[in-house]
Amino acid sequence: MVKSCIKNALHLMTGKPVVIKFLIHPPMGNLSSELRLNLEAIRKADSLGIDGFVLPDHYMSPQGNETLEAWVTLAYFAAATNNIRLGTLVTPIPLRPPQLLAKMVSTVDVLSKGRCFLGIGAGWSKDEFKGYSQWDEAKTRVEKVDEGVALIKRLWTEPVVDFKGKYYRVKGAVLLPKPVQKPHPPLLFGGKGTKMLKLAGKYADICFISEEEPEKYLLAKSEVIRASKEQNRASAPSLARAIGVKTMYQRDDFHSEIEKASDLGVSYIVTGVEREQDYVGFIKFLAEDVMPSFR
Numbered sequence: 525m526v527k528s529c530i531k532n533a534l535h536l537m538t539g540k541p542v543v544i545k546f547l548i549h550p551p552m553g554n555l556s557s558e559l560r561l562n563l564e565a566i567r568k569a570d571s572l573g574i575d576g577f578v579l580p581d582h583y584m585s586p587q588g589n590e591t592l593e594a595w596v597t598l599a600y601f602a603a604a605t606n607n608i609r610l611g612t613l614v615t616p617i618p619l620r621p622p623q624l625l626a627k628m629v630s631t632v633d634v635l636s637k638g639r640c641f642l643g644i645g646a647g648w649s650k651d652e653f654k655g656y657s658q659w660d661e662a663k664t665r666v667e668k669v670d671e672g673v674a675l676i677k678r679l680w681t682e683p684v685v686d687f688k689g690k691y692y693r694v695k696g697a698v699l700l701p702k703p704v705q706k707p708h709p710p711l712l713f714g715g716k717g718t719k720m721l722k723l724a725g726k727y728a729d730i731c732f733i734s735e736e737e738p739e740k741y742l743l744a745k746s747e748v749i750r751a752s753k754e755q756n757r758a759s760a761p762s763l764a765r766a767i768g769v770k771t772m773y774q775r776d777d778f779h780s781e782i783e784k785a786s787d788l789g790v791s792y793i794v795t796g797v798e799r800e801q802d803y804v805g806f807i808k809f810l811a812e813d814v815m816p817s818f819r
Contacts, residue, residue, distance in 0.1 A: 544782060544818035545792050546810060547576040547764070549613060551799040554579045554597060556590045565804050566601050569608055572811035576609035577601065578643065578794065581616065584652040595628045602636035610640045613732065613794060614714040616647030618665045619657045622672035623694050626679040630703045638704035641730075643712045644673060646720060666719045667691070673711070673727050680708040712764070716744055725751020728761040730792055741765070741788055764792035771801055772809045782818060 548569055552558045566577050581594040598610045610632065615625065625642075632640045646665040653659040660668070671689045678685045679699040687694045703709050713724035714732040724731040725748045733748075735741040745763060752760040765788070767781045782793055797806035 543791065544786060544815075545575040546815060547578050547609075547613075547792060547794045548574060548807065548810075549578050549580075549766070549794050549796040551796055551801075551803060553585065553587055554582065554591050554594050555588050556592050557588075559592060559597070561803060563601070563604060565807055566608065567604055568804050569807045569811070570605040572807065574608060574807065574811055574815070575792075576611065576641075578611055578613040581612040581614065581619075581643070582649065582652060583656050584649065595625075595632055598640065599632050599635050602632060602639065605636075605639075608639065610636055611710075611712060612643035614643035614645035614712065616645050616649075616653075616665075617672040618647055618660065618668040619653065622675045622692060623679060623697055623699075625672075626676040627699055629676075629709060630680060630699060630701065633703040633705055633709050634701055636704075640705075641710040641712050642676075643714060643732075644669065644728075645714045646717075662717075663719075664691075666717075666723070669720070670723055670726075673723070677708060677727075713761070716740075718747060721747040722751040724748050724761055725753075725757075726755050730764050731761040732764040732766075732792075732794065734766070738784070738788060745789060762792060763788070763790045764794055765790045766794045768796055768798070769806070770798050772797070772806055775809075775813060778814060779817065782814070786818070 548565065550558060550562050550565065569577060579594045579597060583591055585591060594612055601610055629640060629642050646669050647653060650659050668691050671691050675687050675692055675694070678687065679697060680703050683698070685694055685697040710729040711727055712730040712732060713720065713728040714734065715721065716734045721744055731748050733741055733744045735744050749760045765785045767778065767785065769778050785793060795810065797803055
């Protein structure tokens with residue numbers, strides 16, 4: 525009854541059915557200790573029709589340094605699933621040479637038969653960058669995102685690539701096989717800084733805005749829309765927002781938060797439950813008690 529009322533009310537407000545897609549974020553990310561639980565969870569999510577699964581892309585993180593390489597792990601999950609989409613939230617583009625990342629993501633797209641997406645960020649962990657790459661000031665990292673994404677897109681779509689940028693250079697690069705998805709796997713931008721929001725407007729298919737206050741969220745959304753218009757794009761990126769829950773007993777509050785997100789124009793919800801709760805049980809709850817109200 526509650527689900528039906530919510531669905532009907534949202535339909536009346538918008539004039540069309542509300543469709544929200546749900547992406548699961550594991551409670552402890554890509555820690556190696558969580559592999560078995562994450563595998564069980566993603567198989568359950570796949571069987572229940574949940575839309576996507578995202579991993580953080582860190583080698584060193586505040587949660588711990590015993591991490592599994594995110595894109596290798598996603599390839600492993602691709603072999604264990606059939607329909608669920610797989611990606612990162614997010615991959616720091618300046619951490620790796622973008623041409624190598626382009627090859628990694630293309631491989632996962634091939635192995636998953638066209639089910640992956642690339643989450644894009646500028647990176648924030650100084651210790652991680654010092655350990656595995658090179659730490660730069662924020663302005664430089666954002667510039668590397670812009671240049672790196674441009675290079676990745678060309679490698680995914682062109683037969684041979686010569687590229688000479690400020691930070692990256694390639695000559696005669698051939699990336700085969702190309703990704704299954706055309707023109708390329710979706711790009712999910714994450715962040716809330718003005719420069720990254722502008723890049724989301726330029727490149728993103730989905731923009732995950734981490735602002736929590738509705739007023740700030742709408743301002744960030746406006747920045748993305750403005751940037752997409754400046755790029756003469758046919759449409760602005762879809763919007764994503766995080767909604768976490770502490771327990772499945774928050775069902776009504778969870779529904780309410782999703783409604784609020786929908787009012788902000790959000791069409792993707794990134795969600796998960798705290799580690800001490802029933803992670804696999806939450807996925808069943810999401811698929812059976814929540815998702816039908818937003819389809």
